[in-house]
Amino acid sequence: MKNVFWELLKTSVFRSNFFRLFFVLFFAWGPLQGIFAQEKLVLTVDEAVKCALETHIDIQRSAIKLEQSKREYGHSWNKVLPAVSVTGSAAEKQGWKDSESDTVSVSVGGTASLSLDAGLSDAIKALKSTYEAGKISFDDTVRSTETAVRKSFYRLLYLKQSLETSRSTLDSYQKQYDQTKNKFSRGVVPELDLLTAQVNLETARPDVDSALASFNNGLHEFLDTIGIEPGTEVELSGSLDDADLVLPADYSLLDDCIEKSASIKKLEQDLKTARYTKSAKFNSLFFPSLNVSASVNPEIYTYDRKAESGTETPDWSVSVGISLPIDSWIPGSSSRDAVASLDDTIKDYEVQLEDLKKTVRTSTAQKLDDIALSQKTLEARRMNVELAKKSYAMTEEAYQRGTKDLLTLQTSLDKLRSAELQLRSEQYNLLSNVLELENTLSVPSGTFMKKEN
Template structure:
């Protein structure tokens, strides 16, 4: 008899999940052009961005160490990993509902029946011992309700996996950008310090010249104003450097060692991705954020199946088998076998439209997730398109800015020489100096922009996940 009872769960599993009422999942078409029309010069890296490990993409060894430190200590990434573990547990809980939960129970009871309620004039003592193995309220999943709930939970788990990948990609790009920003501001700080030193020397000379009547009061005041302006810049960039360092430490989740901090922007901290003339937008479908949006859509699709199944009858089974006896000694003797089988059916008749409303909500949720999925693709397309558009003119802008710096430097030196010779006023020399200073500051900004563009293009194409 015990074997017959244990066969019931297996038969129930075979009979369940005969029908799946969820709509067939069809991936929505990408609402973007098939290719990008803009492209940049061929770079040095020929593989797809998602196939390039970040430690191959980033060339500066100090930056690679900072990224490793960040991946080990960043709290957002740690929370993302824990979210995966939680989603895995929730999926296992939901999926377990598809199978019978077997359990064993042993009962022992003693009851005294008073003489007034018994068949004889004496009080009676009733004893009962039982041991049973069975399952309770197992639902036969004829219409796929439990299967679809499990599929939705699995999609939620996959969503968290993709979200973790997306967070790492963004984090790698963000910490690299923060490291380069610190490098740029350190370079600006050094330039401001050197400029202040030079202006202070000129101001001291102007003071001595003014004392002997060789320099006007206007020139002296102008020189002093230049020194004060340089002092303001020095304080501003000093503050920026400290804020940059604070931001980098926060991203890293720990204090970044001083030997890993940059003093200036490296010539090439990151590789330049190759971008052929025809770049397919299908590359976007492999981005983790797009895959995460698709997993949410798949979960919403499965929820429709679960909502449809609520319109149909549900059948649950409770069964147990074992042995029962009035004494412990006779519990396992021949003839002590006992079993129970309690099937039940629940037929929805009237629930004030709750099932219909639940189905409508599930359908609307799917439409919302379709829109979110399409928007994720559009955002990804724009990020790549923006990076390519910026890339197309960066080399030209950098070359022009470098030539502007050289020309401004020459103009400043000539103006300074003319002022020293008494040919020009100090004002002309000051204007040339400010133009040279501004040109050098703008060159630092453009170099930072160029390095960040490499990183942004790498990130937009889904790079930064793999480290091997």
């Protein structure tokens, strides 16, 4: 085979095609590597939320609890299901002193019993109320998770902007250093300016590293939250300019914030459950209960071996009884303490509910104030950025002409970067306040945002 290959290689046609194929593969290897390499995952805020809703542990645990309460309520009919059992036995009996006694007996039968107390109806209502509270809790968990993911996404965008600002500052200091070095070599600026430019440049390098570390740490936490494998290359697709879509603060929301809040609805449902539970407990402990039982033995056969004869004695029975717990009426009994404890639980829920209503209203008012203030502050931040840009451009031009020193140029650049970060920080604050308001009022994300055309 080896000899055949070398004979083919000696031919001009094969040799020409072989080397042509070799060069094609060589130059195509780079693009082929890109094709087969793992593609970068582009994440929007909505896609991040979708991933989190499918994998977040809080949602999974809440779903398990909801399914459990749904099953218990759906099967509440089993509380009126009698206990049924089937029995079968066989026995041989011989007398210890009477050797004439030798019998074999076989029996087959079944029993059923049912106990009904006065608290049954309220117990079933308590199961339904628990299920309703579970649905509210599950929806609230989903909403809270979505809010947290959206806030984390916008925080990452801010950290990314901070990193880009640090890199831009480093590039500007590199440019200043190169210009100052050129001027120093021509004797235009003193050595102090060159040393200052060098210090600025070296100081900016660890700032970039710090900003990069903060972004990477935030990204790792974010990926873990939304259930994406650590180390996955991710590109964030979004902008803090979404803050421009926020609607003006609407103080009319204070009128119905209590009715909208899921946390209040959940606590109201818990209070209702506690009342049903207390009523069921009281009725079962202080009122009579009905007990019904029945048994049937269709086959009872006894055979006497000595007499060589057998007898069949099938039977059945039914009993109905009413029982009244007397100890429940004794002051200080455990039954009375159990009911009193449930009364305390109801009172505790009532106190919590009143306090939560005040908290929700106060929190809503504060968030509306924060949103209104942040929107006003954003306008000032934008004006400050535009002013800082013009000031830096004029200072840089003056520095080139030699009418401004390096320190003045550095100060102007610092003001520009600071103004840009302050703008992005305020955008993040506004978006966070809106998301928290939506979560407080239990409304869908985007409710207080303008709809893009």
